[in-house]
Amino acid sequence: MAAKPTLTNRIVYSFELFEQVLARGGTLTIVVALLALSWLNSPWAASWLYLWENPLTITFGKFSIAKPIGFWVQQVLLALFYLALGLELKRVLRVGELKERPDMLFAIAAALGGMLIPAALYLYLAPAAAQAGWSVVATAEAAAVLALLALASNSLSLSLRVFLSSTAIMQGIASLLLSVILYTSIQNLLALSVATGVFGLLVVLRALRNRSMWLYLLLGLVMLVSFLLAGVQGAVAGVLLALVIPIHSRVLEEDFVTTTDTIMGQLHALRMMKRPEPGEEIEEDFQAAAHTLRVNCTESLSPLRRLQRKLLPWAAYLSLPLFALAYVPFAYNSFAWRDLLGPVPMGIFVSLVLGKPLGMLLFAWLASLTGIVRIPASVHWGQLTGGTLLMGAGFMLSLFQGQQVFSATEQLTLVKISIYAASAVAGLLGLLVLAVAGKTKDLPHTQV
Structure with missing residues (x-):
């Protein structure tokens, strides 16, 4: 089966x-x-x-x-x-x-x-x-x-x-x-000012095309705590x-498609050269190609x-x-x-x-x-x-x-x-x- x-x-x-x-x-x-x-x-x-x-x-x-x-x-x-x-x-x-x-x-x-x-x-x-x-x-x-x-x-x-x-x-x-x-009802004006400033910094990072997800999340956490302290x-x-x-x-659609086609073509060429028996896999080549595709896919996601x-x-x-x-x-x-x-x-x-x-x-x-x-x-x-x-x-x-x-x-x-x-x-x-x-x-x- x-x-x-x-x-x-x-x-x-x-x-x-x-x-x-x-x-x-x-x-x-x-x-x-x-x-x-x-x-x-x-x-x-x-x-x-x-x-x-x-x-x-x-x-x-x-x-x-x-x-x-x-x-x-x-x-x-x-x-x-x-x-x-x-x-x-x-x-x-x-x-x-x-x-x-x-x-x-x-x-x-x-x-x-x-x-x-x-x-x-x-x-x-x-x-x-x-x-x-x-x-x-x-x-x-x-x-x-x-x-x-x-x-x-x-x-x-x-x-x-x-x-x-x-x-x-x-x-x-x-x-x-x-x-x-x-x-x-605002309870802490200083905390509200901090939250507002952090949001302004996030807007600046976005305008500068910063893509560090951890930086966005860290600043978002600071903004969250500041809002809570302010009573928001x-x-x-x-x-x-x-x-x-x-x-x-940051990756163009054309580059992603071309790169993916190239990697799959290389894997197909390796199979043709090594000619594995039916049911047999070229494990190392297959896993290496899968890992490369995974890295490329992660990088290509917004x-x-x-x-x-x-x-x-x-x-x-x-x-x-x-x-x-x-x-x-x-x-x-x-x-x-x-x-x-x-x-x-x-x-x-x-x-x-x-x-x-x-x-x-x-x-x-x-x-x-x-x-x-x-x-x-x-x-x-x-x-x-x-x-x-x-x-x-x-x-x-x-x-x-x-x-x-x-x-x-x-x-x-x-x-x-x-x-x-x-x-x-x-x-x-x-x-x-x-x-x-x-x-x-x-x-x-x-x-x-």
């Missing part, structure tokens, strides 16, 4: 890898969230509380931060997740599937509608004391969307998947930055670092793709699941069911389930009337309707925003439950509409 081939014989594009890893991470996060709920409501609930409230101190020069472990999960590990999201969005918009202006503008218009309409609906329904909660419904999460799309069908249009993933990332990053700008969410450092990572390779390839599994399989373990649970006996009908929980539920898809579809339709945008290839409005419904199911980043706004209030448990309920309803409705809308084949993939 022939051995199962282990080599890939087709080009695998960046989005496919991003989609696979993030969808698996989203699925793992849902499983961990259910386990966390069981843990907190079990006889071992005290161990859960002890784990996340246990302090951990990190020292940076003469400054030090002593915070619970849960704080580091929220501020540091989610910074890693936002870095991975920022890298993917930069790739998609600069050289990827949305690099053409009509495609980019269509996605931006839909993302804007998916923020403004649910935020406006929430502000209309919520009391004045809870107005800052608009960020809970303005955000979206690509991991949950991609995990649900994987359940919908493997044959759904690539264009639809890219569009939904990209608009979710846009909403997640934009809502984060807006909430930080509007509601952050660590996720901002992840977004800003993604902005400056170089996206282009810094953005190298960093994304290394960090994405950590972001998907560590950051989100640990955040779910630390912040998803709530005690079943800590609320009254009638309180779920209050203006804040209902505002969140209605805004995520109805406001988000209506906003995305409305703004996408209005943008299409201008003639300067382009609906994704092989996607029809029925699929867009189902996909935009799924956008209300991104419970992790909504919960992240909810933690920032309601952490010191009695509303937090109600906010959590309303987010989970909205995610479940939006996810089920989206999958149902996608099943009814049918499936279409994608056009040939010809991205850079």
Whole structure:
């Protein structure tokens, strides 16, 4: 029986890898969230509380931060997740599937509608004391969307998947930055100055075409710690670092193809000269050629793709699941069911389930009337309707925003439950509409 081939014989594009890893991470996060709920409501609930409230101190020069472990999960590990999201969005918009202006503008218009309409609906329904909660419904999460799309069908249009993933990332990053700008109270101006200076240095390094990945990461870490000392969410450092990572390779495509063809020609010539018996390999020549190709491939990858390839599994399989373990649970006996009908929980539920898809579809339709945008290839409005419904199911980043706004209030448990309920309803409705809308084949993939 022939051995199962282990080599890939087709080009695998960046989005496919991003989609696979993030969808698996989203699925793992849902499983961990259910386990966390069981843990907190079990006889071992005290161990859960002890784990996340246990302090951990990190020292940076003469400054030090002593915070619970849960704080580091929220501020540091989610910074890693936002870095991975920022890298993917930069790739998609600069050289990827949305690099053409009509495609980019269509996605931006839909993302804007998916923020403004649910935020406006929430502000209309919520009391004045809870107005800052608009960020809970303005955000979206690509991991949950991609995990649900994987359940919908493997044959759904690539264009639809890219569009939904990209608009979710846009909403997640934009809502984060807006909430930080509007509601952050600076605790240390010196630390904020250091963080700003480090970002300026990163911009200069990018302008000088510096490609030392370790230097970017080291300065990014300094920027992260400085932001934390200043009282700014660590996720901002992840977004800003993604902005400056170089996206282009220093190796020309023609040189890569020519060099690869030359090496393969040399290996083929060696086989012809040595004429190995059937089943016999010229091991040393074969391994030397494979190693040379590997070195050339690594050198040919852009810094953005190298960093994304290394960090994405950590972001998907560590950051989100640990955040779910630390912040998803709530005690079943800590609320009254009638309180779920209050203006804040209902505002969140209605805004995520109805406001988000209506906003995305409305703004996408209005943008299409201008003639300067382009609906994704092989996607029809029925699929867009189902996909935009799924956008209300991104419970992790909504919960992240909810933690920032309601952490010191009695509303937090109600906010959590309303987010989970909205995610479940939006996810089920989206999958149902996608099943009814049918499936279409994608056009040939010809991205850079």
